[in-house]
Amino acid sequence: MLLYFLVIIPTLLVVFFAFSYWQERKYRRKPFYRLSDVTWQRYTPAEDAIVVHSVAMIGDIGALATDGTDPVLNLVQQWQQQAQEKGTMVFLGDNIYPIGLPEEGHRHRATAEARLSTLTDTVKNFSGRGVFLSGNHDWLKGRKGGYAQMLRQEQFVRQHIADPDAYLPPNGCPGPSSVQLADGLLLVVINTQWFVQRGETPLGQQDGCPYNHIEEFFLELNKLLKRNTHQRVLIAAHHPLYSNAMHGGKFTMKQHIFPLTAMHKRIYVPLPVFGSIYPFYRRFFGAYEDMSHRKYKRMRKRLLRIFHRYSNLIYVAGHDHNLQHFEVRKNHYIVSGSGSKTAFVKKGGKATFTLEALGIFVLNYYSNGEVWLECLAVSETAATGQVAFRKKLDLIITRAPVSNS
Structure with missing residues (x-):
């Protein structure tokens, strides 16, 4: 019996961990496709269909290079040349790492301002439009003083871009803010950081917000979606509602065996079993920015309760540093958070597509009413990047607006 506990069980654990690590290494940085989407390359938009509007969804670009060599920004600029005045760039938050835009004199100010200036210049030099929204890093990683940091x-952004919709929702309010991108395509922006922020959050007319109680946000969001069941609705936020990555409770076997690599990538001290405590805590209890945290969980539940009433919605977020697509209850949920960093994403589950790579998602709305989703990933071999995934999004819409009653 003693031999069983001292030798056989540890040996089985080592074999299990080694096999799991080997499996992860095999598919990391390789795209995963749901079985029904493996043949996605066979399908393309109709040849005679004209792009009415194109939306580039760019998340977590806050560590971009400002010297013109940034691969994702170069990818975006190539998209700009095609989209021109029919294009909208949506920056999905975490626009500046590590702590947003600090006050003058702060040690991070020069770098932060250079990065933000690069992004605003990208918008100003574009014939289309750009919309910024904020993420947890823009709110000082959720700490006290984050509201002032976001403002x-x-x-x-507003000083450098002469567009009232350049930063939404305004004043750090929860939203929802809406922008009509084209006939039949509506953009709705919500501030999910408001719901998980630990410090001060704005609410009420004294803060420039249209209501005094957060319940009114959910009522207004539902009314907005109900009024627009005749349109395709793109909802942009920072926090995903579905994710196969870290904030969704998915960790690599390496993080279980070598947990100290989270502190520094070279600290390879094996701590099996003990190393699983942190990932399990994040999965079942969660940090403030994890889906399992009570605040995040409450927000997610309320939003999904509303979204599940409709079937014309596309929800896009960043936060997790990878590219993911989910199709749930006839709506589509996208994670486009690898604007400047990449991180592990688990294959399978409810996901249609996942990829650990730098890149963006693009939504193309065509003259025949079709909506196509494309994943553009940075390629080491192709100067223009590559299409890693393409899918026609089936959305059910009504032909006339419903009443507000």
Whole structure:
């Protein structure tokens, strides 16, 4: 019996961990496709269909290079040349790492301002439009003083881009804010950081928000979606509602065996079993930015309760540093968070497609009413990047607006 516990069980655990690690290494940085989407390359939009509007969804680009060599920004600029005035760039938050735009004199100010200036210049030099929204890093990683940090970034963007919709929702309010991108395509922006922020959050007319109680946000969101069942609705936020990555509770076997690599990538000290405590905590209890945290969980539940009433919605977020697509209850959920960093994403589950790579998602709305989703990934071999996934999004819409009653 003693031999069983001292030798056989540890040996089985080592074999299990080694096999799992080997399996992960095999598919990391390789695309995963749901079985029904493996043949996605066979399908393309109709040749005679004209792009009415194109939306580039760019998440977590806050560590971009400002010297013109940034691969994702170069990818975006190539998309700009095709989209031109029919294009909208949506920056999905975490626009500046590590802590947003600090006050003048702060040690991170020069780098932060250079990065934000690069992004605003990208919008100003574009014949289409750009919309910024904020993420947890823009709110000082959720800490006290984050509200002022976010307002500083909003003010900077508005000073450099002469468009009232350049930063949404305004004043750090929960939203929802809406922008009609084209006939039949509506953009709705919500501020999910408001719901998980630990410090001060704006609410009420004194803060420039249209209502005094957060319940009114959910009522207004539902009314907005109900009024627009005749359109395709793109909802942009920072926090995903479905994810096969870290904030969704998915961790690599490496993180279980070598947990200290989270502190520094070279600290390979094996701590099997003990190393699983942190990933299990994040999965079942969660940090403030994890789906399993009570605040995040409450927000997600309320939003999905509303979204499940409709079948014309596309929800896009960043936060997790990878590219993912989910199709749930006839709506589509996208994670486009690898604007400047990449991180592990687990294959399978409810996901249609996942990829650990730098890149963006693009939504193309055509003259025949079709909506196609494309994943553009940075390629080491192709200067223009590559299409890693393409899918026609089936959305059920009504032909006339419903009443508000």
